[in-house]
Amino acid sequence: MNLRITLFALAAVLLAGHASHAGTPLTSPATPGGLPFCVADLAAPALPSFAPSALPMSLSIPPCGACSLSNCIGFKPGQICGIGGGGQYKFCADIGTCPQDGRIQCSCQTGPPF
Numbered sequence: 001m002n003l004r005i006t007l008f009a010l011a012a013v014l015l016a017g018h019a020s021h022a023g024t025p026l027t028s029p030a031t032p033g034g035l036p037f038c039v040a041d042l043a044a045p046a047l048p049s050f051a052p053s054a055l056p057m058s059l060s061i062p063p064c065g066a067c068s069l070s071n072c073i074g075f076k077p078g079q080i081c082g083i084g085g086g087g088q089y090k091f092c093a094d095i096g097t098c099p100q101d102g103r104i105q106c107s108c109q110t111g112p113p114f
Helices: 002-020
Strands: 080-083 089-097 104-110
Antiparallel strands (some): 089 104
16 A cells, blocks of 8 residues: 555656646757757768669579470479479479570479579
């Protein structure tokens, strides 16, 4: 009970102190522009730009050629071409160059694509 009375008295004192300052203006007439000295003295600093510069064009990887396995023709190396045993993804892997069209020869394999 004694703790409640102490906390209530503390809250009343804090509220009374806050209410007594409610009528005071935030500006000081002695400073130019009517701004408090701490705000008037602060100028916005020039911050460095953290915006990323233009990214280079992405690498243009040609699609797999005509001599690739049927599920990789037209896909790019690294794209998913199927699901193997145990639910493991298969990827089109680069295994050489197609003699017919000079594009990449791909095979659908499990494991890392590159």
